[in-house]
Amino acid sequence: MSITATEPTAITANPVLRAIADRRSVRGYSPKPITQDQLDALLAAAVQSPSAMNRQPWHFSVVQNPAILSRINAEVSKAMNKDVGDVFHGAPCCVFLSCEPDARWSRLDCGIATENIAIAAQGLGLGSVILGMPEAAFTGPNGGELNAMLKFPPTYKFAVAIAVGVPAVTKEAHPLLADRIDYID
Numbered sequence: 001m002s003i004t005a006t007e008p009t010a011i012t013a014n015p016v017l018r019a020i021a022d023r024r025s026v027r028g029y030s031p032k033p034i035t036q037d038q039l040d041a042l043l044a045a046a047v048q049s050p051s052a053m054n055r056q057p058w059h060f061s062v063v064q065n066p067a068i069l070s071r072i073n074a075e076v077s078k079a080m081n082k083d084v085g086d087v088f089h090g091a092p093c094c095v096f097l098s099c100e101p102d103a104r105w106s107r108l109d110c111g112i113a114t115e116n117i118a119i120a121a122q123g124l125g126l127g128s129v130i131l132g133m134p135e136a137a138f139t140g141p142n143g144g145e146l147n148a149m150l151k152f153p154p155t156y157k158f159a160v161a162i163a164v165g166v167p168a169v170t171k172e173a174h175p176l177l178a179d180r181i182d183y184i185d
């Protein structure tokens, strides 16, 4: 039995499974901003995520200001001592998740909320890409200033980010590794 040979029929007609199957990391966007209603829906999906003991240990900083995204991008290059290019891949919007880094499950909870945003974006016909690269900006020489600029709560640190927008490129699905699954009888 393989998950790669043919798509399970349950996926075909199911909009949630279709969105999961069709999501890609989109690395090219139209400059067109997403609507406030779409943004509200994405953040609703985020805060509807499950979390360990319902702690909801996350904070979401929504950035659509190109100057702020450019500044963060420049700080990534500065911290990494090289030109990293556009870590936001031209997206008009990026949501930065922060959390208490050492609190048990908090980073996993942020990851789950991030995936909720990714699937919600796909469901709305938008694209997204989850981003770890921006972390360098928040741990770099001007990290404290950036934490404050993005209104991370005190003691919270960058966890992960997700850029969202109208896709301008397409991408193949990543290979599905069926050997990562064992059915235990």
Ligand SMILES: Cc1cc2nc3c(=O)[nH]c(=O)nc-3n(C[C@H](O)[C@H](O)[C@H](O)COP(=O)(O)O)c2cc1C
Pocket: 023, 024, 025, 026, 027, 129, 130, 131, 132, 133, 134, 160, 171, 172, 173, 174
């Ligand atoms: C925690 C995490 C961090 C990631 N960081 C980046 C990143 O900084 N830049 C980037 O272009 N893609 C990033 N990605 C996207 C992965 O490269 C991508 O999910 C993977 O190659 C599989 O491709 P797919 O998402 O299209 O299925 C990240 C994904 C995850 C889950």
